[in-house]
Amino acid sequence: MRIAVLGGGRSSEHDVSLASAASVAGAIDASRYEVLAVTIDPGGGWALGRHPVALVPTAGDRARLMSLEADGPPPIQVDLVFPVLHGPWGEDGTVQGLCETVGVPYVGADVTASALGMDKALFHTLATAAGIPRLETLIVMHPEWLHDPQGVRDRVAEAIGYPAFAKPARLGSSFGISPIPDEAGLGPALDLAFAHDDKALVERRATGREVEVGLLGNADPHASPLGEILHDSEWYDHDAKYRPGGMRLVVPADVPAHVQDNARSLAVRAWNAIGCSGLARVDFFLEGENLYVSEINTIPGFTSTSVWGRLMAGDGYEYPALVQRLIDLAFERHSAKAAYRG
Ligand SMILES: Nc1ncnc2c1ncn2[C@@H]1O[C@H](COP(=O)(O)OP(=O)(O)O)[C@@H](O)[C@H]1O
Ligand SMILES: [Mg+2]
DSSP states (O other), X not given: OEEEEXXXXXXXXXXXXXHHHHHHHHHSOTTTXXXXXXXXXXXXXXXXXXXEEEEEEOXXXXXXXXXXXXXXXXOEEESEEEXXXXXXXXXXXXXXXXXXXXXOOBSSOXXXXXXXXXXXXXXXXXXXXXXXXXXXXEEEEHHHHHHOHHHHHHHHHHHTOSSEEEEESSOOTTTTOEEEOSGGGHHXXXXXXXXXXXXXXXXXXXXXXXXXXXXXXXXXXXXXXXXXXXXXXXXXXXXXXXXXXXXXXXSSOSSOHHHHHHHHHHHHHHHHHHTOOEEEEEEEEEETTEEEEEEEEXXXXXXXXXXXXXXXXXXXXXXXXXXXXXXXXXXXXXXXXXXXXX
């Protein structure tokens, strides 16, 4: 069986994804699977080694990687796609849609869950409807901000107040996000967010701690212990996330048992709200004993030393076993779905 591991991608999280994909490729059981490391360049081109390739359908639950060169290597059959892409065009349902279209099983959340998990504004709306606690949030579209900035200022002052945070709806790794200390900071923070997306969120600034739960499974996911993120930065920015030594993860977090239980059950509710499968990491703000779900990441940072891997390791899942479990879950989901194919 051959597994195509997709790394890189078109989003600003390209480099983060390359690191995650290399980790996954190295952890796949080489005695059971042949790994095809496919790199997607920032322009969107796919390559297998030096050869530009495309994923195309074939008969059965498989696909083929076809060389795009006239005298390139012959087509290679692919039994499973393992997308290890963060951010837009990878974590957002687009690559998942390609896999559905060509009919090949793939690891992780499906098209809908990926799109809902990627979009912080849609997630906010869904989570709120599901009774999942969220920080006060305003969704702002770029045209509204361009045409009626005073209206946006008024709404933020009324619904959120200061300090606040602004962020693009569909990105990750803390890109495009900034704190807003006061009303004068709103414009620059929204302009930064709108440099990345035409949809942005303004949220009340949480005071307190950041905790996270890892999830693994399909219909009835396993929730990891709660982990706490500690860092010395003003907030958990890109540098704190990726600079070696920039953050410290404490597992299990030092919180009362009922907070831990509450976080794990809220994480599963967030999972169910988007209809997730495979894996996810749910991030929270913790103010006193009050938990607010911040976001769900359907392809969280994925190296053996990333938060998700370490949360799961805290539960006895070693990294290669995790990768194998994700492969098994992908085939299970694919067969389960096939039963409903009309
Ligand atoms: N409303 C908020 N209050 C306080 N800190 C925030 C808020 N929103 C974001 N942050 C800070 O920014 C970081 C990244 O924000 P997040 O929404 O998780 O986006 P990303 O998808 O880039 O991880 C958070 O981990 C936190 O440190
Ligand atoms: Mg986050």
